[in-house]
Amino acid sequence: MKKTQSMCEYCINYDYDYDWEEYICNINLDEDEMIRFISDTFYDCPYFRQGDEYTTVKKQM
Numbered sequence: 069m070k071k072t073q074s075m076c077e078y079c080i081n082y083d084y085d086y087d088w089e090e091y092i093c094n095i096n097l098d099e100d101e102m103i104r105f106i107s108d109t110f111y112d113c114p115y116f117r118q119g120d121e122y123t124t125v126k127k128q129m
Contacts, residue, residue, distance in 0.1 A: 080119030 081094045
């Protein structure tokens with residue numbers, strides 16, 4: 069079961085990419101991290117930062 073901390077939907081680094089028309093992680097993962105992420109064994113993301121609408125708006129200004 070995934071921990072709340074690693075749920076991408078709540079991370080400030082999880083943004084919508086209009087070119088790809090999907091949500092992506094803005095962190096450049098190395099090869100090992102990407103394999104863990106794709107294989108669904110990346111439960112405790114070290115790059116997770118809690119985000120919400122207010123912090124997103126501040127980031128865009």
